[in-house]
Amino acid sequence: MSAPEVYSIAKTPVTCHAFNADRSQVAVSLNDNNVQIYSKQGKEWILSETLSEHDKLITSIDWAPNSNRIVTASQDRNAYVWSLSPDPLTGKLVWKPTLVLLRINRAATFVRWSPNEDKFAVASGARAIAICSFDAENNWWVARQLKKPIRSTVLSVDWHPNNVLLAAGSADMKARVFSAYIKDVDKRPSPTIWGEKLPFNTICGEYSSPAGGWVHAVGFSPSGDVLAFASHDSSISIVYPGGPMVYNIRISSLPYVTLTWTSEDALVAAGHDCQPVVFSGSEQGWALIGTLDDTTASSAKAPGARTGTVGRLNSTAFNTFRNADTRGHTGGDNASDTELLTVHQNTITSVRPYAYSGEGVMDRVSTTGVDGKLVIWDVNAVSALTGKMGGLRV
Amino acid sequence: MSFRKIDIDAYDEDVLLESELCEPDPRDPAQVLSDAKQKQAAVRSTLAKGDIPGALGIALDNTPYGPNVEEAKNLTLQTVVSILNSTKSSEINNVVKALSQDAQDTLMKYLYKGMGMPGWGDVSGSVLLGWHEKLTEIAGTGCIVRVMTDRRTV
Numbered sequence: 001m002s003a004p005e006v007y008s009i010a011k012t013p014v015t016c017h018a019f020n021a022d023r024s025q026v027a028v029s030l031n032d033n034n035v036q037i038y039s040k041q042g043k044e045w046i047l048s049e050t051l052s053e054h055d056k057l058i059t060s061i062d063w064a065p066n067s068n069r070i071v072t073a074s075q076d077r078n079a080y081v082w083s084l085s086p087d088p089l090t091g092k093l094v095w096k097p098t099l100v101l102l103r104i105n106r107a108a109t110f111v112r113w114s115p116n117e118d119k120f121a122v123a124s125g126a127r128a129i130a131i132c133s134f135d136a137e138n139n140w141w142v143a144r145q146l147k148k149p150i151r152s153t154v155l156s157v158d159w160h161p162n163n164v165l166l167a168a169g170s171a172d173m174k175a176r177v178f179s180a181y182i183k184d185v186d187k188r189p190s191p192t193i194w195g196e197k198l199p200f201n202t203i204c205g206e207y208s209s210p211a212g213g214w215v216h217a218v219g220f221s222p223s224g225d226v227l228a229f230a231s232h233d234s235s236i237s238i239v240y241p242g243g244p245m246v247y248n249i250r251i252s253s254l255p256y257v258t259l260t261w262t263s264e265d266a267l268v269a270a271g272h273d274c275q276p277v278v279f280s281g282s283e284q285g286w287a288l289i290g291t292l293d294d295t296t297a298s299s300a301k302a303p304g305a306r307t308g309t310v311g312r313l314n315s316t317a318f319n320t321f322r323n324a325d326t327r328g329h330t331g332g333d334n335a336s337d338t339e340l341l342t343v344h345q346n347t348i349t350s351v352r353p354y355a356y357s358g359e360g361v362m363d364r365v366s367t368t369g370v371d372g373k374l375v376i377w378d379v380n381a382v383s384a385l386t387g388k389m390g391g392l393r394v
Numbered sequence: 395m396s397f398r399k400i401d402i403d404a405y406d407e408d409v410l411l412e413s414e415l416c417e418p419d420p421r422d423p424a425q426v427l428s429d430a431k432q433k434q435a436a437v438r439s440t441l442a443k444g445d446i447p448g449a450l451g452i453a454l455d456n457t458p459y460g461p462n463v464e465e466a467k468n469l470t471l472q473t474v475v476s477i478l479n480s481t482k483s484s485e486i487n488n489v490v491k492a493l494s495q496d497a498q499d500t501l502m503k504y505l506y507k508g509m510g511m512p513g514w515g516d517v518s519g520s521v522l523l524g525w526h527e528k529l530t531e532i533a534g535t536g537c538i539v540r541v542m543t544d545r546r547t548v
């Protein structure tokens with residue numbers, strides 16, 4: 001059990017983040033068209049490099065741990081693969097972009113390297129997912145598109161450990177599992193629980209939450225045999241494809257937008273609720289276990305912080321209007337009223353694996369949020385959702 | 395020419411239709427209506443016994459949704475509103491706690507539907523707001539979010 005490490009890296013929202021293999025550098029998009037690479041020096045993150053090539057907001061970044069390449073996706077409908085190569089003039093190592101031919105006519109929304117780092121998937125608003133592989137002859141990345149039956153913007157993707165299957169969450173309220181098999185890249189995959197023959201664009205599963213809502217985040221469990229997705233109806237669904245069995249857990253607060261598995265029987269989800277929350281279970285059932293953000297501890301540090309959580313009706317804003325209505329009060333009486341008890345002061349945009357303690361078992365996760373903070377959490381430091389955040393009351 | 399008012403979706407042959415976003419009710423519209431009428435009768439007799447959680451449970455189970463069932467929808471709203479109106483405000487907490495998560499979400503849908511139709515039938519804004527406050531305390535803002543995302547509108 002250790003307290004979360006909190007770094008305020010920007011005054012602007014952090015759209016996405018990706019660490020390098022040894023966690024000494026982190027690439028972030030500060031809600032603009034540049035990738036900023038920060039290096040850790042002591043207890044601080046210092047801006048070491050800025051990668052500029054995109055014209056519009058960068059929506060997603062992924063850093064391949066073994067081949068040390070960065071891939072970026074942007075609203076300018078492009079993706080670039082960045083690799084470190086010596087500058088011809090100075091001989092210094094610099095990040096060089098390679099263009100990717102995505103052939104999409106809408107924004108690229110999300111990007112992830114495949115486990116073998118020989119492919120990556122770019123989700124887009126063009127109702128398609130571009131599966132990109134390297135064409136050595138032309139020295140660029142070419143894409144094949146997964147199109148059917150996607151009906152709307154794809155918001156997130158996640159690779160199966162076998163390097164072939166891909167899960168995608170989309171604004172048409174469905175989470176799907178596709179085959180992204182590329183003949184020249186992949187060996188014939190061995191049969192999985194999701195299917196046996198897997199030519200490109202095979203749909204291995206299509207799932208939705210009972211109350212609908214955009215599917216913001218998808219994730220395969222470490223073994224790849226279970227799929228989880230978070231949707232905008234404030235629920236999280238865990239899919240066992242064998243049954244098929246889907247557990248849907250409805251939560252009492254605002255929706256999650258990102259999730260990551262920490263072991264075969266646990267995952268961390270975070271989003272508009274501003275705190276990472278742990279779910280745990282097995283094929284017999286799933287439940288919300290607690291939060292990584294021990295709000296009781298932080299309330300001691302910040303006595304002025306308000307006692308509610310985000311999304312509560314009885315919030316400061318609500319009270320302000322009620323006071324204005326019933327007592328004729330105007331203006332806030334306490335400036336610190338707007339401070340939340342949670343570590344993140346705004347929506348968490350991305351939660352990612354940070355450190356492993358053993359094979360497939362994650363020890364720590366990192367989160368970034370709209371509040372410009374980067375936080376590293378110990379996934380074993382779970383505390384109960386306090387007071388009104390519990391499952392019974394809000 | 396006010397080009398912003400052009401329905402550009404009409405020119406898109408691959409447009410995503412409202413009807414594709416949720417599974418239709420498997421029941422026939424006529425059957426939905428007769429189910430709603432039956433439930434109304436059952437709710438009346440349960441209410442006569444003073445069993446409000448029971449009545450609400452019946453009314454909120456298998457509610458009509460989707461197109462072509464307007465009459466059944468209005469009938470069910472009427473039924474739900476009649477239960478809400480005949481509940482003492484001190485009892486609301488216990489009644490809401492006794493409901494399943496599904497029923498809580500459905501109740502929230504009817505509260506918002508009722509608020510969208512002020513003055514219709516016996517709909518009373520203050521009663522609905524009273525329920526809304528209690529329901530939000532118990533089921534949370536997640537319940538409201540689900541009303542907004544769910545395409546199975548009642």
